[in-house]
Amino acid sequence: MKSMSDVIENYLKQILTQSEQDLIEIKRSELAKRFECVPSQINYVISTRFTIEKGYVVESKRGGGGYIRITRAKISDHAELLRQVSDLVGHGIDQRTAESVIMRLFEEKVVNKREANLMLAAVDRSILALKYPEERDIVRARIMQAMIESLRYE
Known part of the structure; x- marks a missing residue:
């Protein structure tokens, strides 16, 4: 059974995929009401699952007209992604962040599944x-930097 965080993440990714601009604006309170959870649950999902190393840029405006804007980071080419x-x-780099970086390389098709698994190991x-x-x-x-460097010169 999926956790509430997984459900919220999948919902946000689905509407982001449907967006023509790779951008969504949501109201934390409305999303919390939709999923019958506290707003801090929404904060948790956004802060842990929509990070820069996973390929997302998050902007937040608090207050009455506040919103959260999630944008899928677009990279013009693999070289630029590898530099970033x-x-x-x-x-x-801690393990969790390294794993997120490797998954992003996989999602952006810089590495295949086997290469990603080797990197994770x-x-x-x-x-x-x-x-x-x-x-x-x-x-x-140092290991990650060596792998990134080798990816630059395929």
């Missing part, structure tokens, strides 16, 4: 068995 991903990875915390999480994040970033 490299900047995002930086010198340290290479950055898994169980493989990077270091004493301190900060060290693991640094090593994970």
Whole structure:
């Protein structure tokens, strides 16, 4: 059975897909009423499932006429996406963010399913068995940067 967060995420992605502009504007309170949940549930879904590393830009305006605008980030080409991903990875990246980045590369067809699975395996915390999480994040970033660099020169 899907969680409420999954249902809300799928609904938002569906209406985003139907949008001609890859953009939707929603009212948090109306969405909460539709799904019979608290507005903080909507905030949770948007802040965890619609992030820049997953390919979304979120803008929020609070107040009476407030809204949340979700835009699917468009990348002109794979080289630009790889540059953005490299900047995002930086010198340290946690596992959850690395997984989101890899899934975005897969969704944008920069890597195929097998390559994505190999990348996910290479950055898994169980493989990077270091004493301190900060060290693991640094090593994970170096591995990610090396993979991104190799993707630039296919």
